[in-house]
Amino acid sequence: MADEPWAHSRYDLRLAQSPDAPETAEFNDQKGDFGWIHSYETGSTVDGPGIRVTVFMSGCLLRCLYCHNPDTWHLKDGTSVPFERAERALASYAAPLRAMGGGLTISGGEPLVQLHFTQRLFASAKGMGLHTALDTSGFLGARADDDYLRNVDLVLLDIKSWDPATYRRTTGQDVKPTLRFAERLAALGKPVWVRFVLVPGLTDDPANIEGIARFVAPMSNVEWVEVLPFHQMGVFKWKTMGLQYELLDTPTPSPDLVARVIGQFRDAGCRAR
Template identity: 55%
Template sequence: MSTGRIHSWDLSTGVDGPGTRFVLFLSGCPLRCLYCANPDTWHMRDGKETSVDEVMAEIEKYRSFVTTAGGGVTLTGGEPLLQSAFTGEVLRRCREAGLHTALDTSGFLGARATDELLSHTDLVLLDIKSFDLDTYRRLTGGDLTPTLNFATRLNRLGVPTWIRYVLVPGWTDDPRRVDALARFVAGLGTVERVDVLPFHRLGAAKYDALGIPFALRDTPGPSAEVVERVREQFRGQGMMAY
């Protein structure tokens, strides 16, 4: 029986996919995004070993609530594709139970998502953290190329996708880079919307508790004007942007 390392679960509305969602946070992530709000999910060893049956039993408690609210189940983290076999099994079981499924991922480990796993995924929430190779590496510690390859593959497979873009002043607000990303996203026929997410420092206390430096502690959130400008750049390419 498949088991995975789970950080926690929660219920959310309008943030992690359509409707009210049962959100499962998996432990472990290969990236170290400077703006990460959940550094407590970075290490798989810190999660609780949990079976798929145990996860499904917890989800079942909230089935009527989330389905009545037009929602479903979202797997996030951390990075759920770090535990791709477990993630795939939970997605399959949820689909068999008639629940809408969503996968929230950076796409950095997109190659680990088998076609079978994606066939049980109703929606991918794809975090594209920068469209500049150097900025992406400095911001996350990883490489942008796997994410772009995964986005292209999702398009080829016809998997509905929402793009998530965290707007960080001085890092991801350059108009030229945003335009380039908007053009790339507009070329993907399965992208249904783009969520421009303003950077915040709400996770700072977690860094303090863990004794980890928070590199963006002094970085302000973007102004409302800049957030709207970036959304309009995506809309200018025909995308629904929020």
């Protein structure tokens, strides 16, 4: 499918592919006949178990200071793709994905902006015998009802901060919806990998990490806490889009800092890596 106009790396800049697309905050499509897709990648080993196809949806309501894909914030920057076309593309990879113990991960942006399209694609993937993973901030977790989650085998849940003020500074939004979604996933017994982006001077306060660790540790459904070191790979997108990037002078976390944070999670009783 290399000739697909939406088959690009997550790191490619995509702007104004669909200028007539609806505004992200107002989007409420009840059918899911079309989806706005930034890109998709094959052969991913970092977005769930096995070898995976990862689809990056357009549209997000968070404005994370370290976002490496600000070109996924708006639907208009993605390519409008009919559902049947996306389904055919996925089907072409289904056999090797099954053989390699992998499946489909839907990421973004925020997949739950395009609720019905992603719900249909997850259901289709399950029909193909594929493992499914939802990569989400959890901010829109209330949109994903039990029928939606029934076709999701794993949730990659980004908990970006415990401290409410730090979370709002980091994302521009409230942390409470994410924590409520995490509690609901725990009640359902839905497998979760918690992801935490470690940003020196922003999210690395020991009390902030301790809060996440103590919240997550009692949840038997959380299989892993993944500490993701901050990086600067998306800076060129911010500059090209004329956006102010506040973390230009922020360094990558040192190995000692990463080890300290992983140790905090493990000391609290979490499986962390």
